[in-house]
Amino acid sequence: MPQFSVIVPAYRVQAYLGECLDSVLEQSCADFELIGVDDASPDGCGEIFDQYAARDPRVRVLHLPENVGLGRARNAGMEIATGEYLLFLDSDDTLTPGSLEAIAERLRQTGDPEVLIYDYARTYWDGRVVRSRDAELFRPAPDRPDVFTIAEREDLLRLLMVVWNKVYRRSFVDKHEFRFPPGYYEDTPWTYPTLLAAETVTTLDRVVVHYRQRRQGGNILATRSRKHFDIFDQYDRVFQFVDAHPQLDAWRPLLHRRMVEHFRTIGTHPDRVPADMRREFFELAEQAEQRHRPAGAPEIDPRGNWRSGSLGQAARTARRWVRTAKPGVRRVVAGPVxxxxxxxxxxxxxxxxxxxxxxxxxxxxxxxxxxxxxxxxxxxxxxxxxxxxxxxxxxxxxxxxxxxxxxxxxxxxxxxxxxxxxxxxxxxxxxxxxxxxxxxxxxxxxxxxxxxxxxxxxxxxxxxxxxxxxxxxxxxxxxxxxxxxxxxxxxxxxxxxxxxxxxxGYPRNDVYYSAGAAEVLAARESLGLEPGQIALLYAPTLRDYRASYRPHLDLERFAAKLGPEYVVLNRAHYLYDAQTPADRGGRQGSQVLDVSGHPSVETLALAADALIADYSSVTFDYANLDRPIVIFADDWEIYRETRGVYLDLLSGRPGETPGAVARTEDELVEVFRSGAWDDSRATELRGAFRERFNEFDDGRAAERVVRAVFLGEDTPVPVLPLHERTPAPRPGA
CATH class of the missing domain: 3.40.50.11820 (CDP-glycerol glycerophosphotransferase, N-terminal domain)
Incomplete structure (x- = not known):
């Protein structure tokens, strides 16, 4: 039995899921299982879970047949969990390094309590990491016992009432049959009952979770919709729990007050309840306040004073903006026609x-x-x-x-x-x-x-x-x-x-599957290429650390070393077009043709027998043609340090390197002289590269886009499997 079951439900978070899973699997404490719950996510979350499970036996994956929402997805994970403690991690958040080890040590020191509460920090897109405003509550103090009930540390109820800032002993959860309800405020009827029912609680003065603050679309609670009315049902569930446990009656006044404060926060926030539904929201809030008001307790108005709430803050901000914008507004009104x-x-x-x-x-x-x-x-x-x-x-x-x-x-x-x-x-x-x-x-x-x-x-x-x-x-x-x-x-x-x-897929790559031998021949003839000549398209990418374009190869010397049957098509990056005018083109020498001003890189690719590239995206496009690709990277270390890279194209690993690799001009010459540019190893690498990066390019990408975006069709044209596609033939075929 592992000490921890880390439960990670996922729905439409494929961009962040890998980072989340890595943060768990790279923990110094290895005594855990990671349960990934694919909540019928329509993106790649399920596939990502499966890839991690194939690599690491600590990962278990549960694919739900239909989307059930965050709470019930957590329930599904709990059903198969075997750990002594449950830890819930949202799939766009991360654990900080060493956190599980710190939690395990704190549990050992405090006699394995039923609940351990830890701190978190918000992380922002600009790199800021801001610890929660309640960090002081975690600091040891003489009047704060190590292990306590929540009645002894009532101040902890000021914390953000979420499930993911705590670990829970599994036997405690099972004893009380705690489960998440459906809805969007599912943490509310979990956190209050668990804290009130726990007989042994402790804290850990440490940031364990990095709580990602997504800019758009990351949290249903940060959107303006009727879904916020769900909060009433959730507080009904909190009080139902208290009704079933009379020993908790003393908590009713506090829960009543916190409930109304929660209603007020939601109802007065300008980005929660839509304006045309706010009256109805507060009418229901008043009914809930009355329904759960303890005997003899004073009435609390859920509306409160709007000027002191977030609406008032928004209004004050708007007034300040208008005052500062007036000069600009006057300039616009009197501006150009x-x-x-x-x-x-x-x-x-x-x-x-x-x-x-x-x-x-x-x-x-x-x-x-x-x-x-x-x-x-x-x-x-x-x-x-x-x-x-x-x-x-x-x-x-x-x-x-x-x-x-x-x-x-x-x-x-x-x-x-x-x-x-x-x-x-x-x-x-x-x-x-x-x-x-x-x-x-x-x-x-x-x-x-x-x-x-x-x-x-x-x-x-x-x-x-x-x-x-x-x-x-x-x-x-x-x-x-x-x-x-x-x-x-x-x-x-x-x-x-x-x-x-x-x-x-990329519409610009459709031509690689629609073109036939006639189009390939026409592309070559338009460039003046002779039958039997081997055309090498040289297409390096932009160098941010340089102010001007300078080929990394002496192209004339390189072509001469290869022999008279070779022609190099020199294609400069488009951002150098001030130095490579549009009308520029033609022979730079007997074996070098400058095609920097050519209007279509796709035509150049059709004409070429092979591609010499570095870190350019043309590599991925050209792979659709299933023709040889050679990586020439003489400044790899400089480029990697100054621009940063996602792939090591020089690694030689299948799915990462598309073919032969050269670091110097002499090595590049040898790649072609030896035949390594088009041997069985190069073919194998190119096949793995195509399988990874050309998965949606099948010649119908533009049609999919037009039908979805312009015609509003919901079902895209199916993607043709890679082995069934026929790219344009090689020039010599």
């Missing part, structure tokens, strides 16, 4: 048949937005579209598109009136989201390098980033497109908000 025009447009109805597209900070149409746009024209031609493209780059855009320049009158009109917005980066701050509009963030690659909030620890890349503004932009997203589960887990963690993830 275009801004006035935009304000007028925002007052007009949203146009349900208008979509705005952009890619790569208003560069010419490309990437996922371009592929989605093409499919939208096919499946929903009635939806009009406008592309945001810088005026000096519009000549590079395909003919027949409506183009608007950033900041122009036409731009302000479409961003004010459109229903749909599609971008692979964020729209600028001057395009605030209107109610009823739909924003799709497609992203532009599977991340090797650190992204979003993770850049806070990497000043070379994140020093100029305003993370507060970044998150405000993320809050506009309704959908986030993902090419694989690996990306999903990263996006949801580093861009935390309430959007819905679409695991549909």
């Amino acid at each position: 275009l801004e006035s025009y935009q304000r007028v447009q925002r007052r007009l109805p949203v146009e349900e048949d208008l979509a705005v597209f952009a890619s790569y900070w208003s560069r010419p149409p490309a990437c996922n937005p371009a592929a989605i746009h093409a499919k939208l024209r096919e499946l929903a031609p009635a939806i009009r579209s406008a592309w945001v493209v810088k005026s000096d780059r519009q000549r590079e855009a395909p003919q027949g598109l409506q183009l608007v320049s950033p900041g122009s009158r036409a731009y302000r009109e479409v961003i004010s009136r459109a229903k749909f917005f599609v971008n692979n980066v964020n729209f600028p701050d001057g395009a605030p989201k209107r109610p009823g509009t739909v924003h799709l963030q497609t992203h532009h690659g599977t991340p090797v390098k650190k992204m979003g909030l993770d850049l806070q620890d990497y000043p070379a890349a994140g020093a100029t980033m305003d993370f507060e503004k970044l998150l405000q932009r993320v809050d506009r997203w309704d959908y986030s497109l993902s090419a694989n589960r690996y990306s999903t887990l990263i996006w949801e963690r580093v861009y935390p908000s309430s959007y819905r993830t679409l695991e549909f």
Whole structure:
């Protein structure tokens, strides 16, 4: 029998679940079992639990057939728990290192009490860790016994009434038949009865739980809805417990007072009960107050004084904001005509048949937005579209598109009136989201390098980033497109908000499955490649620690060493386009072709026999073609330290390295001369890489997006299994 059963229910928390489980499994105390309860989560939580269970025998997994809610999911975990003590951990929170060992030692010192209470700290997206305001209650004092009943330490009832800041002896829980009820305030009828019934309680002066403060969508109790009316049923259950245990009658006045305070907190909070339901809420609160008022106790008004509550605080904050904003408001009113025009447009109805597209900070149409746009024209031609493209780059855009320049009158009109917005980066701050509009963030690659909030620890890349503004932009997203589960887990963690993830694959990769031999030949001919030539696409990523583009290879020398049958297609990163103009292209020498200005990296990939990449996301896209990939990483240590990475592409591990690896130019030459670039080992590594990262790319990603986002279809087109897909043939096939 383990000492601890750590019960972790999970529902829609795949981005945080791994960190939660790691925090338990990496504890210095190993005398525990971890019970993961998959509450019929529609995302990857169940799969994550299973992966951990396959690696660690201490993990047991329970998959519930239907979603039952947090309380009943905990009950299901308790039913199979075998530990002496129960510990409940929410799946987006973590245990601090050494906590189980500290708890075990405290239990030993205090004779294995029925309940042990410990402290927590709130953790925020910006890295702040703030211990609870009740930390003083845990500090030892001469008048505080080590073991006590709650009557001796009534001050502990001031603590946050949650289940996860305590451990409970299993025999005590079974004796009283404690179980969680259904509902959203399920902790209330658990915590009060357990504390009141316990004959031996102790505390631990330690932060055991890091309580994650999610920005959006993490807690139903932090949303405005009718679900907060559940609190009345839960307090009825608390008093039913007292009714069944007459020895607890003395607690009625305190419970009555705490209940009314709880009602007041919920009812007066501006982000809990909707304004049009607040009157009904307080009427029910008054009935509950009267129903549970002890004989002879004074009446307590649940409404209280709103000016001293959170509504009053919100009102005072709003007044201060208005006072400080007045000069800015005056400037806007007297501002440019275009801004006035935009304000007028925002007052007009949203146009349900208008979509705005952009890619790569208003560069010419490309990437996922371009592929989605093409499919939208096919499946929903009635939806009009406008592309945001810088005026000096519009000549590079395909003919027949409506183009608007950033900041122009036409731009302000479409961003004010459109229903749909599609971008692979964020729209600028001057395009605030209107109610009823739909924003799709497609992203532009599977991340090797650190992204979003993770850049806070990497000043070379994140020093100029305003993370507060970044998150405000993320809050506009309704959908986030993902090419694989690996990306999903990263996006949801580093861009935390309430959007819905679409695991549909990348539309820009559809062409790798729709193209045939004719398209491959046409791609090569458009570049002037001769039959029999071996084209190597060299596509390095951006170096944040450098101000300008400089190939890490002497491309002419490298190609010459390989022989005359090799041609190198040199593709600089798009953020270097000021140094690699759009009209740049052509031979740099007899065997090197500069394709930095080519409008389509997908066409270049179709034409290439192999890819030479470093840490670029093009690696994951090119893997769809099942053609050789060589990683050339001569600055791995510098890049890893300055930008940070999620993957070690040089490790040689299946599912992480896509093929042969070279650290120097000479090693790279040898990779090709020896045939290692396309041997059985490279094929094996590429297969594992494709299985992990190309799981949703099957040629129909754009269709899934259009049907879900624009046409409102609920059931996506099924993903074709990897072994049934046929990518475009190799050039020599």
